Amino acid sequence: MIGLNKQSLAQKNISLSDPDEITEAAVKYFEYSLKEGELFKLAEKHQITGAYEFDVTIRERGEVASVFVVDREGGSLAFQNLVKDAVMKMKLGFKMQKGKRYKINYKFQF
Numbered sequence: 001m002i003g004l005n006k007q008s009l010a011q012k013n014i015s016l017s018d019p020d021e022i023t024e025a026a027v028k029y030f031e032y033s034l035k036e037g038e039l040f041k042l043a044e045k046h047q048i049t050g051a052y053e054f055d056v057t058i059r060e061r062g063e064v065a066s067v068f069v070v071d072r073e074g075g076s077l078a079f080q081n082l083v084k085d086a087v088m089k090m091k092l093g094f095k096m097q098k099g100k101r102y103k104i105n106y107k108f109q110f
Contacts, residue, residue: 015095019102022094026058026104029092034108042086043110050075052083053107060100062092070105083108 016022033039042048053071056064067084087108096102 017097022058022096022102023104025094026056026092026102027106029090030087030106030108033090034110038090039083039086039108042082046079046082048075048079048082048110050079051107051109052080053105054084054087055103055105056087057101057103058092058096060096060098062094062096064088064090064092065101071107075110079110083110 016025030039034043051071051073052069052075053073055068055070057066057068059065064087067088069080069084072080
């Protein structure tokens, strides 16, 4: 298990190649975002509730390439779209092999 947080990812701009490390780094970033980052601020501003499961595709510079809605529990379609748009704008702060993309399934719980 790698010890990453948003600051360490942003400061080092590390390069990852192992799919498990990429998944772990992305999950840690998503968790950070829900607890104190951009998703936390969005949830407070719009009083977002519910759980939103997405397939998130990440490309070589740690940028989100696509977000596909898998499931929604509670909440609303409007909240789902707000969260999806915010996730789409994320830059996860790590690099991957050129030309590679990885899909990660994650449930954003508010």
